[in-house]
Amino acid sequence: xxxxxxxxxxxxxxxxxxxxxxxxxxxxxxxxxxxxxxxxxxxxxxxxxxxxxxxxxxxxxxxxxxxxxxxxxxxxxxxxxxxxxxxxxxxxxxxxxxxxxxxxxxxxxxxxxxxxxxxxxxxxxxxxxxxxxxxxxxxxxxxxxxxxxxxxxxxxxxxxxxxxxxxxxxxxxxxxxxxxxxxxxxxxxxxxxxxxxxxxxxxxxxxxxxxxxxxxxxxxxxxxxxxxxxxxxxxxxxxxxxxxxxxxxxxxxxxxxxxxxxxxxxxxxxxxxxxxxxxxxxxxxxxxxxxxxxxxxxxxxxxxxxxxxxxxxxxxxxxxxxxxxxxxxxxxxxxxxxxxxxxxxxxxxxxxxxxxxxxxxxxxxxxxxxxxxxxxxxxxxxxxxxxxxxxxxxxxxxxxxxxxxxxxxxxxxxxxxxxxxxxxxxxxxxxxxxxxxxxxxxxxxxxxxxxxxxxxxxxxxxxxxxxxxxxxxxxxxxxxxxxxxxxxxxxxxxxxxxxxxxxxxxxxxxxxxxxxxxxxxxxx
Amino acid sequence: xxxxxxxxxxxxxxxxxxxxxxxxxxxxxxxxxxxxxxxxxxxxxxxxxxxxxxxxxxxxxxxxxxxxxxxxxxxxxxxxxxxxxxxxxxxxxxxxxxxxxxxxxxxxxxxxxxxxxxxxxxxxxxxxxxxxxxxxxxxxxxxxxxxxxxxxxxxxxxxxxxxxxxxxxxxxxxxxxxxxxxxxxxxxxxxxxxxxxxxxxxxxxxxxxxxxxxxxxxxxxxxxxxxxxxxxxxxxxxxxxxxxxxxxxxxxxxxxxxxxxxxxxxxxxxxxxxxxxxxxxxxxxxxxxxxxxxxxxxxxxxxxxxxxxxxxxxxxxxxxxxxxxxxxxxxxxxxxxxxxxxxxxxx
Numbered sequence: 096x097x098x099x100x101x102x103x104x105x106x107x108x109x110x111x112x113x114x115x116x117x118x119x120x121x122x123x124x125x126x127x128x129x130x131x132x133x134x135x136x137x138x139x140x141x142x143x144x145x146x147x148x149x150x151x152x153x154x155x156x157x158x159x160x161x162x163x164x165x166x167x168x169x170x171x172x173x174x175x176x177x178x179x180x181x182x183x184x185x186x187x188x189x190x191x192x193x194x195x196x197x198x199x200x201x202x203x204x205x206x207x208x209x210x211x212x213x214x215x216x217x218x219x220x221x222x223x224x225x226x227x228x229x230x231x232x233x234x235x236x237x238x239x240x241x242x243x244x245x246x247x248x249x250x251x252x253x254x255x256x257x258x259x260x261x262x263x264x265x266x267x268x269x270x271x272x273x274x275x276x277x278x279x280x281x282x283x284x285x286x287x288x289x290x291x292x293x294x295x296x297x298x299x300x301x302x303x304x305x306x307x308x309x310x311x312x313x314x315x316x317x318x319x320x321x322x323x324x325x326x327x328x329x330x331x332x333x334x335x336x337x338x339x340x341x342x343x344x345x346x347x348x349x350x351x352x353x354x355x356x357x358x359x360x361x362x363x364x365x366x367x368x369x370x371x372x373x374x375x376x377x378x379x380x381x382x383x384x385x386x387x388x389x390x391x392x393x394x395x396x397x398x399x400x401x402x403x404x405x406x407x408x409x410x411x412x413x414x415x416x417x418x419x420x421x422x423x424x425x426x427x428x429x430x431x432x433x434x435x436x437x438x439x440x441x442x443x444x445x446x447x448x449x450x451x452x453x454x455x456x457x458x459x460x461x462x463x464x465x466x467x468x469x470x471x472x473x474x475x476x477x478x479x480x481x482x483x484x485x486x487x488x489x490x491x492x493x494x495x496x497x498x499x500x501x502x503x504x505x506x507x508x509x510x511x512x513x514x515x516x517x518x519x520x521x522x523x524x525x526x527x528x529x530x531x532x533x534x535x536x537x538x539x540x541x542x543x544x545x546x547x548x549x550x551x552x553x554x555x556x557x558x559x560x561x562x563x564x565x566x567x568x569x570x571x572x573x574x575x576x577x578x579x580x581x582x583x584x585x586x587x588x589x590x591x592x593x594x595x596x597x598x599x600x601x602x603x604x605x606x607x608x609x610x611x612x613x614x615x616x617x618x619x
Numbered sequence: 620x621x622x623x624x625x626x627x628x629x630x631x632x633x634x635x636x637x638x639x640x641x642x643x644x645x646x647x648x649x650x651x652x653x654x655x656x657x658x659x660x661x662x663x664x665x666x667x668x669x670x671x672x673x674x675x676x677x678x679x680x681x682x683x684x685x686x687x688x689x690x691x692x693x694x695x696x697x698x699x700x701x702x703x704x705x706x707x708x709x710x711x712x713x714x715x716x717x718x719x720x721x722x723x724x725x726x727x728x729x730x731x732x733x734x735x736x737x738x739x740x741x742x743x744x745x746x747x748x749x750x751x752x753x754x755x756x757x758x759x760x761x762x763x764x765x766x767x768x769x770x771x772x773x774x775x776x777x778x779x780x781x782x783x784x785x786x787x788x789x790x791x792x793x794x795x796x797x798x799x800x801x802x803x804x805x806x807x808x809x810x811x812x813x814x815x816x817x818x819x820x821x822x823x824x825x826x827x828x829x830x831x832x833x834x835x836x837x838x839x840x841x842x843x844x845x846x847x848x849x850x851x852x853x854x855x856x857x858x859x860x861x862x863x864x865x866x867x868x869x870x871x872x873x874x875x876x877x878x879x880x881x882x883x884x885x886x887x888x889x890x891x892x893x894x895x896x897x898x899x900x901x902x903x904x905x906x907x908x909x910x911x912x913x914x915x916x917x918x919x920x921x922x923x924x925x926x927x928x929x930x931x932x933x934x935x936x937x938x939x940x941x942x943x944x945x946x947x948x949x950x951x952x953x954x955x956x957x958x959x960x961x962x963x964x965x966x
Contacts, residue, residue: 118802118803119802119803122802124802130714130926132715132716133670133713133714133715133716134716141671141672141674141675142672216678216679216682217671217675217679217683218670218671218672218674218675218679219674219675220675220676220679221674221675221676221679224676290716290717291716291717303806305725305918306712306715306716306717306722306725307715307722307726307918307922307923307926308725308918309805309806311806329802329805329806331798331802331805331916332916332918333797333798333916334913334916334922335777335797335913335914335916337781337914338781338784338796338797338914338915338916339797341784341785341788341789341796341797342796342797342798344789345788345789345792345796347796347798347801347802348802494663495664495929496929497664497665497668497669497929497930497931498663498664500665500668500669500673501663501664501665501668502663503673504665504668504673505665518674528674537676537677538676538677
């Protein structure tokens with residue numbers, strides 16, 4: 096009993112010692128899960144955490160205007176000129192621009208960075224591959240024109256507006272060749288070192304990264320992008336959303352990401368807290384495997400068509416996703432140039448039944464591989480009940496994310512609900528994934544759905560080669576319409592990213608694409 | 620009298636027995652590794668995909684597979700792993716991109732600090748509550764002990780953790796929240812030993828120790844309650860059994876008081892059982908603190924192993940299994956030695 100009293104006294108003493116916490120001034124504390132991070136090397140990192148960091152640590156030749164993403168503005172390049180053949184761009188570098196190390200930014204750094212990214216051939220390398228650049232040929236397309244300029248050319252049939260958009264992607268980040276080369280080990284081009292360090296010219300530098308614990312960014316006052324207002328940004332790994340909510344509510348974090356709809360509802364309207372809703376380019380879609388060896392019904396376009404009328408779009412968006420998504424039925428997200436924003440499909444069981452009956456489809460049974468976490472597990476249950484109304488049985492097969500992806504990638508699934516985030520801010524990113532499969536040679540999403548579509552592939556090629564942005568947008572409108580009308584994809588929702596901020600945090604900017612997170616203008 | 624020859628034989632025998640134990644330990648660890656590797660190979664997750672991501676091109680995926688050595692037959696992969704391990708190379712974790720040894724050197728102290736404190740408290744309170752409960756079954760202490768055991772063993776640990784945090788951290792502001800330190804200290808207290816109680820004392824910063832303790836309090840409490848349930852109930856039932864024996868009745872009839880009977884007669888007879896249960900509880904705390912570590916944002920071994928499993932990250936899984944297996948063998952050996960030392964019959 097004495098020990099009990101002693102423990103209570105101990106606890107009370109602690110109570111006095113612990114005070115209401117406030118984060119240090121000039122330091123932004125972000126609560127999020129950083130367990131996805133594999134590498135902070137811009138040529139390799141392709142996870143949400145790393146991609147969201149690159150815009151703050153590295154600069155590219157050009158960037159999307161943070162306040163108006165469709166506009167391309169100078170970054171390390173002061174200006175650029177299109178070559179006479181329309182297949183090359185000459186960039187003149189900003190005078191006096193230097194890396195955080197103090198080394199000047201030279202044409203050699205541009206060539207080194209792009210060539211390195213292609214040759215390392217890590218996860219995001221396919222983005223630069225779409226210019227026709229491969230490990231063997233890339234060096235011949237990157238030429239130093241003079242001490243201040245560099246010319247990039249490309250063999251692929253793509254227009255300059257596409258190339259400029261593509262160069263805003265994190266993989267096109269310019270790294271400091273001198274610093275990186277000094278950390279090279281057994282021909283790894285500095286990849287081992289850059290996994291946890293930085294060598295860029297962005298507003299911040301990586302101070303420290305401890306896996307599963309924290310990422311600390313320090314201000315780079317010499318950045319050509321301008322000195323940030325904050326001294327540091329600390330990304331704390333908090334894997335549990337309920338814990339993240341407590342931290343931001345208590346003021347121990349200034350910003351919290353990825354909270355559930357119910358947690359956001361509980362925080363909305365609380366003093367000292369504001370919820371920022373940012374339209375995101377993430378889309379949820381149903382994928383059907385037309386090449387399934389276990390379910391021949393799935394290659395029947397009538398089934399694809401019927402299922403489009405068996406999704407309770409409004410019910411799921413309003414009741415399950417509660418403010419975290421809206422209905423969107425085309426493969427380009429709202430906010431991308433050329434996006435198709437009419438949503439022609441509604442839950443219509445009678446119509447679905449008549450399509451199924453006309454096609455002679457009875458006793459349809461589909462196995463649905465689904466991530467074992469909300470909101471996907473909830474959406475799957477809604478689909479199960481609406482599909483059943485038309486006699487389509489859905490067997491739910493919940494599994495962890497990596498297991499579902501392994502099945503999709505090996506085409507050993509029947510159907511799934513997945514999400515898609517564009518790889519760079521250009522319509523081609525999604526068109527190339529969903530509307531391109533001439534001969535099964537590229538294992539993109541269309542291949543994973545077992546869908547051969549030579550005609551749309553030609554249209555996708557034509558759209559990316561088009562120079563006039565207005566004509567391009569029109570071409571993508573037509574491609575989306577085709578995918579919407581007949582394809583094994585059912586696009587259903589577009590996400591809204593809800594970021595919880597302490598009210599004293601000002602100037603935080605987040606754009607529609609996953610990488611568009613900017614800490615440089617933040618003050619508190 | 621011992622002849623020099625007999626002396627030599629006995630020394631040889633002892634050496635042989637030590638050698639035998641080392642071989643047994645190494646053999647057990649090897650079997651553990653083989654089983655873990657085999658189970659991981661059965662995992663439906665493609666490890667290369669977990670690294671390169673869902674969007675990567677076929678050529679990147681093939682290259683990743685080569686780099687991870689996944690293009691080799693399974694037995695070759697395992698033998699290569701063993702060969703590297705023999706040279707002190709534990710491999711690189713695919714999910715953190717970092718050397719496994721460094722990852723473990725960071726995660727293990729965090730878990731050890733948490734579970735050792737929880738175990739010490741659980742043993743102290745558990746034994747006292749158990750004895751108190753046994754000395755007066757149905758009494759107040761028995762009631763408290765039963766209630767705590769019920770809380771510790773039946774309330775889901777993640778729920779208990781969140782509720783305690785909502786109360787003591789969010790409502791009352793008495794204790795620290797998720798994480799091992801407040802943001803103010805988190806990056807100013809250098810991690811040298813990895814044990815924050817030690818590191819915060821060494822840093823000499825004002826308030827750092829109190830802060831570390833206030834962050835430890837809740838996860839330690841949650842884990843302690845979990846272990847306490849077992850230890851207190853086992854102590855109670857073992858003590859009750861002893862108390863019903865004839866030698867206790869005899870001691871009572873001679874006028875020996877209850878406290879003396881408990882501490883001088885009952886405890887020595889049940890300590891073997893208590894030590895064994897405590898050791899089992901310790902092993903469970905070391906490997907099973909995943910949920911507690913998730914809720915309290917504690918970068919420990921359980922959480923590390925869980926994320927590695929989700930990515931079929933075999934170097935990390937094998938490394939963490941090796942550490943846990945070694946800990947299990949060590950703790951068991953220590954328990955055997957301790958029980959033998961304390962058992963008068965073994966002398």
